[in-house]
Amino acid sequence: xxxxxxxxxxxxxxxxxxxxxxxxxxxxxxxxxxxxxxxxxxxxxxxxxxxxxxxxxxxxxxxxxxxxxxxxxxxxxxxxxxxxxxxxxxxxxxxxxxxxxxxxxxxxxxxxxxxxxxxxxxxxxxxxxxxxxxxxxxxxxxxxxxxxxxxxxxxxxxxxxxx
Numbered sequence: 001x002x003x004x005x006x007x008x009x010x011x012x013x014x015x016x017x018x019x020x021x022x023x024x025x026x027x028x029x030x031x032x033x034x035x036x037x038x039x040x041x042x043x044x045x046x047x048x049x050x051x052x053x054x055x056x057x058x059x060x061x062x063x064x065x066x067x068x069x070x071x072x073x074x075x076x077x078x079x080x081x082x083x084x085x086x087x088x089x090x091x092x093x094x095x096x097x098x099x100x101x102x103x104x105x106x107x108x109x110x111x112x113x114x115x116x117x118x119x120x121x122x123x124x125x126x127x128x129x130x131x132x133x134x135x136x137x138x139x140x141x142x143x144x145x146x147x148x149x150x151x152x153x154x155x156x157x158x159x160x161x162x163x
Contacts (some may be wrong), residue, residue: 009060010098017105
């Protein structure tokens with residue numbers, strides 16, 4: 001298998017992850033605006049993009065494993081080991097650059113998704129607070145006996161009138 005094909009697959013993964021970052025940004029805007037229809041559409045697009053990434057990653061893993069077999073190397077087929085096994089400095093630099101781009105895209109995506117999760121959690125807390133305000137629990141209502149009356153203790157005055 002060709003190193004060029006591995007490099008092309010890495011660059012494809014970078015592009016797919018950048019597209020997923022753009023979708024994640026759209027999701028942030030949909031959550032901020034509270035537009036559920038837009039959010040549902042963005043989630044559908046996100047699932048499609050994730051499937052594309054999974055397929056590209058499977059292809060990359062197969063091509064890297066084939067390259068290791070063709071070189072008769074009996075070590076774990078990872079990109080890091082591949083970079084270490086390559087003799088050509090220029091090819092090594094190109095693969096390292098593509099790998100770094102992919103790592104940066106994944107890191108950016110992770111940060112964006114953490115923001116989305118925080119925004120969604122904040123929205124859920126607001127909804128729960130609103131629901132609590134609209135539907136107070138029975139213990140918070142002022143109707144009925146007070147706690148001192150319901151405990152059965154008799155209130156007495158300071159002076160005993162029967163003495």
